[in-house]
Amino acid sequence: MNSLKLAGIAVRNLLRNSRRTLITVLVSSAGFAALAIVAGYMDFTFFGLQEMTICRGFTSSGGTGHIQIFRKEALQKEEHYPLEYGIADSEKLQQAVKLNKSVIATMPRIEFNGLISNGEKSISFLGTGVDPKKETELIHYWNALEKLSSRKLMDDSVYKKLETTSSNGVLLGEGMAKAMNAHVGSSLMLMGTTVDGAVNAVDVTVAGVVRSSMKSIDRYYLVTSLETAQSLMQTGKVSKIVVVLDKTSNTDIVRPLVFAKINASGNNPEFSVIAWDQLAEYYHSIRDAYRIIFSFIGIIVVVIVFLSTTNTMLMATMERVREIGTMKAIGISNLWISFLFLYEGFFIGLMSICGGMALKIIFSSIINNSGFKMPPPPGMSSSYLLKIFFAADFLPWISLLILFSTTCSGLLTLFKIRKLSIVNSLTHV
């Protein structure tokens, strides 16, 4: 049997009751569009979260950058004293890393903690020592992200203030500033442990009050210059080097090259080179949650599409009982007749994909131009503009899902067709 011929008959059968076919296609198209829009929103969210993780981060350590370099032991062993496994000659390492063309910045950082006091009250802090000039590269990277046109641009002036504050400037989280009753220009004292285990203190001046990406860390958030942190800890080491690339998609290509560059050949590499996604627990937990939500929506939509198409198919079967009986009588097997219905389901699926794509583009465009602001996600401090991405990676899968669902609905007719008695079908009115 010529399959094209059978396909042609299927199309004519669909056109025979065009209104019913149209309604079925509209339901399936709406299903496709719903899934594609959710996928577009997910894609936007994942991309936004990814770049937020890289540029701002969701911990007190700030943005992860694309790659981070640690001494190998820092990830494997517990330190007996601060920065026991810190990087001693960070400049040399940075020079080596910068040789890669995709690297646009390298930023040494120190992670430290201790107490901050205003003379009357002391609270604990989680601090990061940074090179203010280099940190602005991450802000410039964020501000240059074209794909995330709806993002709030970051201001690098706080780092400039940190740089220009003459005596040991610090940036405090809003929560911490409030708790310490501090404002720009206030004098405070940082207390911490040196690398020798002694207690040390330095006087600092508040250079700025910032809002971190997570409300929960705002009360402990403190950023100071590398020099201040090193002077508190009495060391020249840094905890890690953060590497910023020209684009996130280059991470997997550059990471092994950087690893090879900074580690002498042999079985015992000195440094570990970690990609941003291995450091981003929050990103992964959000992504997993979205995937579960998407799967549920997907199942519901597919069931609706399946039921709608099945209804159409069964109605078509009932309407064409006499025809089916005739075909069976002249010797056409149940299998071929079922194929006819499978084709009809398949074509409904194809039409639904086209219709769904059109609906998706129309609604995405309306949403993207509406300026609709989403409330801050749980635990985060700022709202954001809703955008629906094209979601090219998801669309083939959604198409397959819809096609599978509509085609499978034709399968139910197979049982119906098999059960139909030829004699009764021929006299069916």
Place this chain on the structure above:
Amino acid sequence: MNDRVIAKLVDVSKYYGSGEGRVTALSSINLTLLRGDCVVLVGLSGSGKSTLLHLLGCIDKQDEGQIIIDGIDTSLKSLEQLAFLRLEKIGFVFQSFNLIPVLTAYENIELPLLFKGYKKNSIKERVDDVLEEFGLHERKHHYPRQMSGGQQQRVAIARALVTQPSLILADEPTANLDSQTGAGILDLLIDLNMKKNITIVLSSHDSVVLDKIKTVVHIRDGRIVHTNISTC
């Protein structure tokens, strides 16, 4: 088995329903049809004519007895095998024509050939020949709704004939036609029987049919009450 025998029914019975409501549609039917026979089944409504045609056409199964079509015992065959047997050896003509409405005359006729696995060129040749033979060439691209009853029945006969079956079964083929058109259709079937030596079995109430076809099987209450074997 005699090569001339195209269909043989041995003690065939068919019942509908079960228990006390069981109705006997056919009871112990014995009938042998030879190649080239042209037979009309006559009887009142509900006498069992259509049931006998359905059993001969392998679209229904007997409850008792044996039906042999062209040497093949149908009781031993699966549904798919019976479908293949119908495609190969049996053509059907129905009272209400039963053409597929979304297909043109040409496509309705080619339908069984497509499922028999014929090549495209061979199909075209055969269908064109049949269309020509039945005077339907002008109507080949017409859909059933665009044709008269007589034309539709000619297309239905062409569809039954195009696979070159050994047996054509026609269930009251003239019942939905006016007398003149009906007579034309009947002549066409008789002509096919004579020229192509195809066995034709039809059921009818029509007196014109009885005038033209002399081999008659009278059925009453599911039993053959009278037959006369002769050539039509």
